[in-house]
Amino acid sequence: MNAKPKVWLNDKIIPWEDAQVPILSHGFSRGSAVFEVCGTHIVPGGVAAFRLDAHLKRLEQTVSLLDMELGFPTGEIAKAVSKLTAINKSERGVVKIMAYWGEEAIINLVLTSKLDVAIFTIPATEELGLDGVKPLSACLSKWKKLHPETIPVQAKACANYLNGYLVRKDANDRGFDLGLNVGTDGFLAEGSIESVFIVKDGILKTPPLGRILASVTRDSILTAARQSDIEVYETTLVKEDLYTADEMFTCHTGSKVPPILRFEEKEMEAPGPVTVKVAEMMDDIMSFKDTRFKDWFQMLYRN
Numbered sequence: 295m296n297a298k299p300k301v302w303l304n305d306k307i308i309p310w311e312d313a314q315v316p317i318l319s320h321g322f323s324r325g326s327a328v329f330e331v332c333g334t335h336i337v338p339g340g341v342a343a344f345r346l347d348a349h350l351k352r353l354e355q356t357v358s359l360l361d362m363e364l365g366f367p368t369g370e371i372a373k374a375v376s377k378l379t380a381i382n383k384s385e386r387g388v389v390k391i392m393a394y395w396g397e398e399a400i401i402n403l404v405l406t407s408k409l410d411v412a413i414f415t416i417p418a419t420e421e422l423g424l425d426g427v428k429p430l431s432a433c434l435s436k437w438k439k440l441h442p443e444t445i446p447v448q449a450k451a452c453a454n455y456l457n458g459y460l461v462r463k464d465a466n467d468r469g470f471d472l473g474l475n476v477g478t479d480g481f482l483a484e485g486s487i488e489s490v491f492i493v494k495d496g497i498l499k500t501p502p503l504g505r506i507l508a509s510v511t512r513d514s515i516l517t518a519a520r521q522s523d524i525e526v527y528e529t530t531l532v533k534e535d536l537y538t539a540d541e542m543f544t545c546h547t548g549s550k551v552p553p554i555l556r557f558e559e560k561e562m563e564a565p566g567p568v569t570v571k572v573a574e575m576m577d578d579i580m581s582f583k584d585t586r587f588k589d590w591f592q593m594l595y596r597n
């Protein structure tokens with residue numbers, strides 16, 4: 295990234311380079327930081343965030359699941375996102391919100407202080423691939439998803455991403471773009487940073503909540519599909535469902551609806567007909583052709 299946008303840190307606007315934490319901070323040395331990532335879009339009259347309210351609700355849920363407390367109420371964080379995006383003149387890109395214990399914790403494992411909050415705006419670059427729909431290859435990871443009774447997987451906690459890192463590393467080492475994993479119970483979970491949908495006999499299916507992150511994009515697809523006559527089920531799936539799927543796609547805030555072209559050795563139509571329907575549905579929503587979900591866009595600043 296060439297331009298260094300400003301950062302909002304605990305109610306101060308500071309240079310990007312100054313947004314630092316001590317190496318022995320709890321957030322870093324114990325890996326206890328949590329975060330959210332939300333898309334920003336150019337919309338008629340200004341720049342808006344896609345479902346910032348849902349992302350902030352998930353942030354509240356994350357800290358509640360981990361018995362932590364944010365240093366700022368989410369209403370203040372929403373205002374800070376607006377202020378920072380206006381200062382940085384952010385357009386298409388993402389906003390990353392980090393909440394963490396920035397204080398040093400040499401031996402202390404349980405802290406009682408409120409979490410520091412930092413907000414970053416990250417412009418869309420080719421590397422970020424925000425609007426890419428390149429067909430991808432995927433494999434079944436040798437790593438199982440974290441068991442929800444060992445750590446709350448619905449918390450968007452940095453520590454959970456070590457599991458995601460291993461899944462992606464395993465996939466990349468085997469020549470695949472991404473890995474999908476099943477839980478220790480054998481049920482399909484998700485990818486490292488993405489939710490997964492499959493299509494079998496024209497019916498769209500995705501794993502239910504419980505052992506996966508409550509993805510805002512997944513929820514948007516489910517909500518819009520149900521109002522667009524696309525038959526969709528949240529249902530437990532096993533690895534055999536992946537091997538026998540007709541179509542497959544993933545989704546997350548940082549991507550459109552990238553179809554899976556190859557799963558392990560199996561080639562698939564990518565995008566297949568149902569995936570095309572879903573991708574077009576989401577494109578129409580994101581480009582305001584379909585205004586049924588215009589409330590999903592929250593104006594950050596007007597130009």
Ligand SMILES: Cc1ncc(COP(=O)(O)O)c(C=O)c1O
Pocket residue numbers: 331458484485486487488489507508509510511512545546547548
């Ligand atoms: C594990 C995991 N699943 C799913 C997703 C997709 O979530 P969202 O649509 O809210 O970006 C993410 C996004 O970061 C993720 O990390």
